[in-house]
Amino acid sequence: MNRTARLYALVEELRAVSPRPRSARWLAARFEVSTRTVERDIVALQGAGVPIWAEPGRTGGYVVDRSHTLPPVNLTAAEAVAMAVALHRLAGTPFAAAGGTALRKLLAVLPAADAADARLLAGRVLLIGTGPATSLPAVVADAVSARRVLRLGYADRCGVASSREVEPLGYLGNSRHWYLLAWCRLRNGPRCFRTDRICDVEVLPERVTRELSPADLDVPPERVHRLALV
Structure with a gap:
């Protein structure tokens, strides 16, 4: 069994017995490899985002969170x-x-x-360039779902810097840039902050209670496409 097949089989084995653990020794015997190989495979799966953790003790071992993993997927x-x-x-x-x-x-x-x-x-697909690759701090990427007020250091189109406390409401993307839609407390109104102009950011403890409304978008409604999950 090659490594790719073994990684897949490891996840399926742990899924099948979850929430019971499987020890590294048991898995090594099952897949006819060393315990060290199993441990390296587990680390690789964890690095890929598979929710596996180790339970200590004599009857412990590795466990996968079945509710956060997928059964075999029939993608071509x-x-x-x-x-x-x-x-x-x-x-x-x-x-x-x-x-x-x-x-x-x-x-x-x-x-x-x-x-x-x-x-x-x-390996046969070649790509030139990417999308609108603007710099984006991780806390800004998480801002709308985190529902926390932010203090931004922001430079306008002329490079003039200012400090703003904003309430993140959503994102706006076009073919060139991404913007953070937020209620700006300095201007007392909705504003679009281009993500590559955000110089620094601080997460404040205050939670955001305001919601995004169509009136917050200074864009003709016919030009806006809301993302739908179907």
């Missing part, structure tokens, strides 16, 4: 590569890191042969 090689191409365009957006983690989780649970076909096809 072309579908997997299509997702990778789409995620490539997320560079510089608030969702780049989460998109990469999601793709690694999907690849981890693909059947070994399908994963190998996907990697072979991906």
Whole structure:
């Protein structure tokens, strides 16, 4: 069994017995490898975002959170590569890191042969450039879901810096840049902050209670496409 197939099989073995643990020794015997190899494989899976943890003690071992893993996924090689191409365009957006983690989780649970076909096809795809790759601090990427007031150091189009306390409400993206939509307490109104002009950011303890409304968007409604998950 090659390593890709073994990684997939390890996840499925842990899923099958969850929430009971499997020891490294048991898994090593099951897959005919050393315990050290199993431990390296577990670290690789954890690094790919698979929720595996170790339970200590004589009857302990490795456990996977079944509610946060996927059963075998019937993606074709072309579908997997299509997702990778789409995620490539997320560079510089608030969702780049989460998109990469999601793709690694999907690849981890693909059947070994399908994963190998996907990697072979991906190696034949060449891309020039990325999407609107603007710099984006991690706390800004998490701002809307974290629902915390931010103190921004922000430079306007002329390079003039200012400090703003803002209430994050949403994101606005176009073909060139991403913007943080927020209620600006300095201006007492909604503003769009271009993410690559945010110089520094501090998360404040106060929670955001305001919600995004159509009136907050100074854009003709017919030009705005809301993201829908279907």
